[in-house]
Amino acid sequence: MIRRYLWGAAVAGFVLLPWAAPSFWLTLADVAGILALIGLGLVLLTGAAGLTSFGQAAFAGIAAYVCAYLTTMAGLSPLAALPLCLLAVALAAIILGAVTLRLSGHYLPISTIAWAAAIFYLFARLQLLGGQTGLDGIPPVSFGPWAATSAARSFVLIWGCVLAVIVTQKFLLRARAGRAIRTLRGGTLLAESFGIPVFRTRLTVFVYAALLAGLAGWLYVEFIRFLNPSPFDITAGIKDLFVVMIGGAAFPWGAVAGGAILTALPVILQAVTSGQNENYVLIAYGLIIVLLLQRSRLGLVGALVARFPALQAPARTVGPAAPLPARAAPRRGEVLLRVEHVEKWFGGLCAVRDMSFEVRAGEIVGLIGPNGAGKSTMFNLITGAAAPSAGRITLCGADVTGASPRAAIRRGLARSFQHVKLLRGASVLENVMIGAHLRGRKGLFAGMFRADRAEEAAIAAEAARQLARVGLADVMHRPAGSLALGPQRLVEVARALAADPVLLLLDEPAAGLRHAEKQELAQLLHGLRDAGIAVLLVEHDMDFVMNLVDRIVVMDAGAKLTEGQPAEVQTDPRVLDVYLGGAE
């Protein structure tokens, strides 16, 4: 309810302020809106995807300079120049993203600092762009007779853009594409294992954020109607990131709050210190960020939402929906996974040696062995997280040796992780919905404009169904991080099931479960087997394994020791030997 009032207040402010507020305040509001727009790009880039850029001001600068050049030198109208501004920014973002986004996370921010500096010096030195003195006489945005020549008219333009971006971004964050973006925070392996292409998703977010910065740059130059390089220097890029850190990077409104605070702070300090204040502003920014990030990483809006639950977005409703497309069930007894003479070397160390085994549809196979036997490595080779040095792995008849995790999930292999990989802040339901990523089709734009409602309802219903299967239906709206470790493992099982797998790989699913929970899990896995799914699991709990599985593969020192029915394996003297130690 209160959210509705706040939205009403926002819209009322948007309509009334241009008429009512004095021009000084409107000018400040325009500056804040431009900052908020850049911040909104960072909400998706930093808040959702966990990437950081100090170079957003440089993107804004590219758009501003292209606009200024085209309108003053080439005689284009500002509106006609806008698509070309955005195109230039997108091209720059694609080139810079292509060389940095494959590298691990911390390369991106450092390189953004460096190329932001390079772009800034380019603006400052190119005489064509006016050098340090800048460009003058830029025409205002106009629609027919209406031209944005006053702070009030710019306000309409700028805050119209801000509100439109907030609305679409809020939709996007809850949509399939938004989930994929948020999954990037859980690490690359998680995303790739559920079919989310990490590099392409990162690049998409990076370009999205750059385009918003570009739009902000275009609005800025149209608002000031004069251009020099200093608003786009590296300090400006740093300030843009501070906007979302202070306002709250996880929330679109955080960008607005941050933009307002960073616009107001210098004005307030000016009033307090009366005059020469640039250095105090810098010191204040720095100290605020350090103290804020040491204490709470939520930002202002995050802290408000945590304090007043009424501000939280309502939980997703789950209702009846058309079923998602499902895979044809495999024939019972069909070989789903075939591992042939697989080896894995790490330098001179052989972690897996000449491993061969099969898993058939409708059976549960346990992979056991003492610590260091190579079980986890074997798991990584099957799931595509690592490539074997030799041998062949076949999944549902297709050779997937050395293929990516995405190839594995596309063929129907879904997995859980030994170290739980959940988005701790997202709800249990949304975590499970990630599992169904490849069963949906809708992309970024469908998400932004809510053209994905039927599919989203179907994915939510499927996720709820899988959660009910693992016995977690009653906690589906809780944050995943609030569950105990045992139930978190079950969430991982449900997420894997949401992918509609034919082969389920579970890495120590029973660790941390209580006795009753283990029995429920065993029952669930038996049910899956009866439905024709194959299950391969690594487990240390011998009671659990022996009562559950149809067949056991025992590994020791990287090689297969033996294979057989639980009863045979349990009495095999070699198995007893490796588990209980050699009795020599």
Added chain:
Amino acid sequence: MNSTIATLLIQDGLTSGAIYALIALALLIVFTITRVILVPQGQFVTFSALTFGLLQSGVMPLVAVPVAVLAVIVTLLDVAAARPAQRLRTLRDAAWRQLAWPALLVAVTVFVTTDELGTFGQILFTLAVVIPMGPLMYRLVFAPMADASILLLLIVAVAVDVAMGGVALLLFGSDGVRTEPLIATSIPLAGIRIHGAVLLVIVTAAAAMLALFLFFGRTMFGKALRATAYNALGARLVGIRVRRAGQVAFVLAAALGAVSGILVSSIMTVYFDSGFIIGLKGFIAAIIGGLASYPLAVGGALAIGMIEAWSAFYNSTFQDVIVFSALLPILVVRSLLSPDVAADEEPAE
């Protein structure tokens, strides 16, 4: 282009390259041990260069004051964190360990003139005032959030840099500073005249690298630091104190920054905001080394110095554009060398 100009450019490149190398080494030491990407490394250089520059021009800077203020804050935090019965003892210990040194610096600032210090005393004072900034920064900012992600630590590092930039403007003003070379003569070597300043930079940088090499390679404590860099948890399990290791890393970084600052003040005009750009060039060198390899970083730093010197000659307008754009091909190579994106990396949560 003739051989005289080439010789000059090579000298220039080597000199600035040697300074970037010192900065790159500091960044690597701090990053590998504490995971902090130390953006304010350049500020140590600025503070040192401007302190030394002002001293040389006969002005006593007030730079000891912020150091003393931070030391008092650390002491107050320590006392507040101690159990009530222990507070008096904590205060007494802190008075010696943390407050005596800044008090001495303030006393020198107030009672000693720059002439009385002499050039050697001025160098000592500069080092004595800049080096404590490293451990103070670690204690106040980074140690309390040692478990945060690399990204978060980086954002905080940038915030510290911004704050220090403001402090530098307050303390030193916006005028640039350039000192006379410490060695004014030039020395003939194999038919080329080498400037004393150049020689001083190269010899000092080489000595610092050798000292680091011996420290990390030969001493027990240096080896313990390397172990911490390799595996912090493992190091803790065998009794290495990770917090202590972080402190030492920051002492080394501040010391390398302070030395670079004194050296750099005689080869270029330093302003309150020069450190960021100098530090950034050190970063590019560190990235060439993959944020892990010391020799590659030193090689990269010399390469950056050379690129800078030669682009200054051929196209001085776009010198900085060229230097920072040099990062792009490096990143392309790193992208090609890096393992597939599927290799798991630290989640952001």
